[in-house]
Amino acid sequence: xxxxxxxxxxxxxxxxxxxxxxxxxxxxxxxxxxxxxxxxxxxxxxxxxxxxxxxxxxxxxxxxxxxxxxxxxxxxxxxxxxxxxxxxxxxxxxxxxxxxxxxxxxxxxxxxxxxxxxxxxxxxxxxxxxxxxxxxxxxxxxxxxxxxxxxxxxxxxxxxxxxxxxxxxxxxxxxxxxxxxxxxxxxxxxxxxxxxxxxxxxxxxxxxxxxxxxxxxxxxxxxxxxxxxxxxxxxxxxxxxxxxxxxxxxxxxxxxxxxxxxxxxxxxxxxxxxxxxxxxxxxxxxx
Amino acid sequence: xxxxxxxxxxxxxxxxxxxxxxxxxxxxxxxxxxxxxxxxxxxxxxxxxxxxxxxxxxxxxxxxxxxxxxxxxxxxxxxxxxxxxxxxxxxxxxxxxxxxxxxxxxxxxxxxxxxxxxxxxxxxxxxxxxxxxxxxxxxxxxxxxxxxxxxxxxxxxxxxxxxxxxxxxxxxxxxxxxxxxxxxxxxxxxxxxxxxxxxxxxxxxxxxxxxxxxxxxxxxxxxxxxxxxxxxxxxxxxxxxxxxxxxxxxxxxxxxxxxxxxxxxxxxxxxxxxxxxxxxxxxxxxxxxxxxxxxxxxxxxxxxxxxxxxxxxxxxxxxxx
Numbered sequence: 001x002x003x004x005x006x007x008x009x010x011x012x013x014x015x016x017x018x019x020x021x022x023x024x025x026x027x028x029x030x031x032x033x034x035x036x037x038x039x040x041x042x043x044x045x046x047x048x049x050x051x052x053x054x055x056x057x058x059x060x061x062x063x064x065x066x067x068x069x070x071x072x073x074x075x076x077x078x079x080x081x082x083x084x085x086x087x088x089x090x091x092x093x094x095x096x097x098x099x100x101x102x103x104x105x106x107x108x109x110x111x112x113x114x115x116x117x118x119x120x121x122x123x124x125x126x127x128x129x130x131x132x133x134x135x136x137x138x139x140x141x142x143x144x145x146x147x148x149x150x151x152x153x154x155x156x157x158x159x160x161x162x163x164x165x166x167x168x169x170x171x172x173x174x175x176x177x178x179x180x181x182x183x184x185x186x187x188x189x190x191x192x193x194x195x196x197x198x199x200x201x202x203x204x205x206x207x208x209x210x211x212x213x214x215x216x217x218x219x220x221x222x223x224x225x226x227x228x229x230x231x232x233x234x235x236x237x238x239x240x241x242x243x244x245x246x247x248x249x250x251x252x253x254x255x256x257x258x259x260x261x262x263x264x265x266x267x268x269x270x271x272x273x274x275x276x277x278x279x280x281x282x283x284x285x286x287x
Numbered sequence: 288x289x290x291x292x293x294x295x296x297x298x299x300x301x302x303x304x305x306x307x308x309x310x311x312x313x314x315x316x317x318x319x320x321x322x323x324x325x326x327x328x329x330x331x332x333x334x335x336x337x338x339x340x341x342x343x344x345x346x347x348x349x350x351x352x353x354x355x356x357x358x359x360x361x362x363x364x365x366x367x368x369x370x371x372x373x374x375x376x377x378x379x380x381x382x383x384x385x386x387x388x389x390x391x392x393x394x395x396x397x398x399x400x401x402x403x404x405x406x407x408x409x410x411x412x413x414x415x416x417x418x419x420x421x422x423x424x425x426x427x428x429x430x431x432x433x434x435x436x437x438x439x440x441x442x443x444x445x446x447x448x449x450x451x452x453x454x455x456x457x458x459x460x461x462x463x464x465x466x467x468x469x470x471x472x473x474x475x476x477x478x479x480x481x482x483x484x485x486x487x488x489x490x491x492x493x494x495x496x497x498x499x500x501x502x503x504x505x506x507x508x509x510x511x512x513x514x515x516x517x518x519x520x521x522x523x524x525x526x527x528x529x530x531x532x533x534x535x536x537x538x539x540x541x542x543x544x545x546x547x548x549x550x551x552x553x554x555x556x557x558x559x560x561x562x563x564x565x566x567x568x569x570x571x572x573x574x575x576x577x578x579x580x581x582x583x584x585x586x587x588x589x590x591x592x593x594x595x596x597x598x599x600x601x602x603x604x605x606x607x608x
Binding site for chain 2: 129139254
């Protein structure tokens with residue numbers, strides 16, 4: 001029997017989970033494609049070729065061309081940048097709001113808790129997609145607006161998660177010890193309890209990216225997300241719908257890209273959750 | 288629930304009214320010759336010239352009587368009439384259409400997902416379980432509008448089996464009764480299937496884990512050691528208990544379904560609430576936007592309430608409290 005650090009145990013478990021590793025690889029590939037978009041895409045995403053309009057997949061254009069003769073593969077690679085950026089920024093905003101409100105409502109009881117919990121209830125009962133649609137239609141569909149609006153409408157899950165962690169952690173001895181040493185509330189919340197509740201937040205953030213990617217593509221598909229000529233998987237699908245009877249490739253490939261991306265984040269997130277679940281560690285050490 | 292409802296009206300009112308731009312901007316864009324005086328008259332007509340707190344108070348007083356005001360669009364019809372037009376037959380009313388599609392897809396979700404969840408839990412780690420788990424992960428990741436597009440290409444364009452748009456055919460009035468029923472039904476197949484698909488994955492996963500948790504409990508072991516048939520153990524003893532958390536999920540799934548109706552309805556060209564909402568945000572029809580947001584939230588609260596009541600019926604432990 002040997003003793004492992006939690007980090008080592010995590011890696012050991014994670015590596016064994018083939019699906020989680022596959023998810024990680026998908027996410028890694030997306031990162032590479034997005035960062036190296038100018039190098040890996042065969043054409044410029046805005047290069048119009050009037051002789052090659054709505055061409056089916058061929059050696060010259062592996063995934064075909066769109067209604068302006070632009071190369072679909074190149075547009076999709078550039079679209080990966082958009083979906084990556086929207087996913088990360090939106091989830092960053094949501095996690096930040098969720099962590100702060102969750103911490104406050106978990107640590108302080110009384111009216112702070114009541115007001116925040118009521119606010120969460122209200123946000124959860126308004127159909128989020130309606131709210132996002134209305135706000136973006138009013139403030140205008142820029143990429144920053146999309147990120148912010150998705151962020152401020154999807155923090156409730158994180159807030160509940162962090163609150164649950166705070167409720168149990170604030171009763172523990174290390175918090176009592178910090179209090180006895182005269183630490184301020186601010187210090188206890190952020191330096192002692194928050195760091196101990198990061199694991200579930202990380203998992204929910206990764207799963208949240210998948211959700212944000214789906215929402216962004218749905219908004220772009222409806223015409224109020226990323227605006228053409230900027231390429232996004234969602235707005236390419238709108239072209240697919242407009243040319244549904246003649247150009248199947250415009251509908252099939254961007255959707256497949258969304259599916260694989262979301263699948264990748266979900267597998268990675270679930271894999272990390274299974275690998276850091278402390279209950280599983282205990283089961284392991286008993287063996 | 289009443290404070291939550293009050294909060295919802297507050298939130299939907301102020302988000303709409305504090306957003307930059309005014310509804311009169313849309314009119315000005317379309318007609319550049321409009322004078323500032325005409326604009327002022329319009330704002331007065333819409334009641335937008337009063338202080339915002341007063342506007343909210345007027346609106347709140349009206350909605351307690353279920354009067355959501357008149358639409359800003361040129362027809363100036365009452366908002367409620369647009370959503371629930373009593374002069375039209377039931378099947379043509381927008382709220383009913385959205386309601387029908389959501390109820391049908393919820394039914395499909397439950398009928399398919401619960402058996403899948405139970406059967407994969409009783410065969411944990413089997414080949415069948417792995418297949419359904421794969422399906423669940425793919426289902427989670429599938430954008431509903433993409434699935435709709437693919438099905439439209441397959442069944443509408445290539446096979447030409449199902450209609451891909453609207454709720455009835457052009458020649459609907461000349462059809463026989465059976466023909467009419469089939470016509471309506473066939474228009475609903477794709478929208479209902481698509482809106483059920485994503486929920487299907489979630490619920491079957493949830494049912495599986497709930498069932499797994501229950502069959503590890505002591506009372507199931509007792510039932511088995513009594514010598515009961517495995518079928519009876521699963522379906523009579525374990526199943527009912529595993530179903531309890533599902534009731535909560537029913538309430539929680541309402542906002543997602545309502546939100547999804549925007550996408551489903553605009554792809555399939557269905558004249559429901561979602562499509563109306565899309566049109567109303569595009570034209571900045573404030574009373575209509577606020578009305579649909581509020582109704583959506585009320586439906587959600589009703590879903591939660593029904594889940595609570597259902598839970599009370601199903602679980603004697605809660606009733607005794």
